[in-house]
Amino acid sequence: MYTNRISYVAIYHGKHVLNKLKNLPVDISYISEKQNYAVVYFDKSNEQMIQKQMKNVKGLKHFGPSQTYNDELNF
Secondary structure, eight states: OOOOEEEEEEEESSTHHHHHHHHSSOEEEEEETTTTEEEEEEEGGGHHHHHHHHHTOTTEEEEEEOSTTOTTOOO
16 A cells, blocks of 8 residues: 655754654654754645644754655755
8 A cells, every 4th residue: 555655854942842743643754953854754645734833842943844755856
């Protein structure tokens, strides 16, 4: 069975945000403590629900889609 997954980057301020991210229904694949960001994955069908929950997290500066799988960009 194949599920559509989407990757988002969460830029945060403060380590308490990581504990809140771990309580959400997302898979955290990478945490950069030095640059204060985390890469999270979740099902694309839950995107609207996750975005609403992320707006309520205090200390989260930015939450947007990752450009990792964008075919238009060349790395």
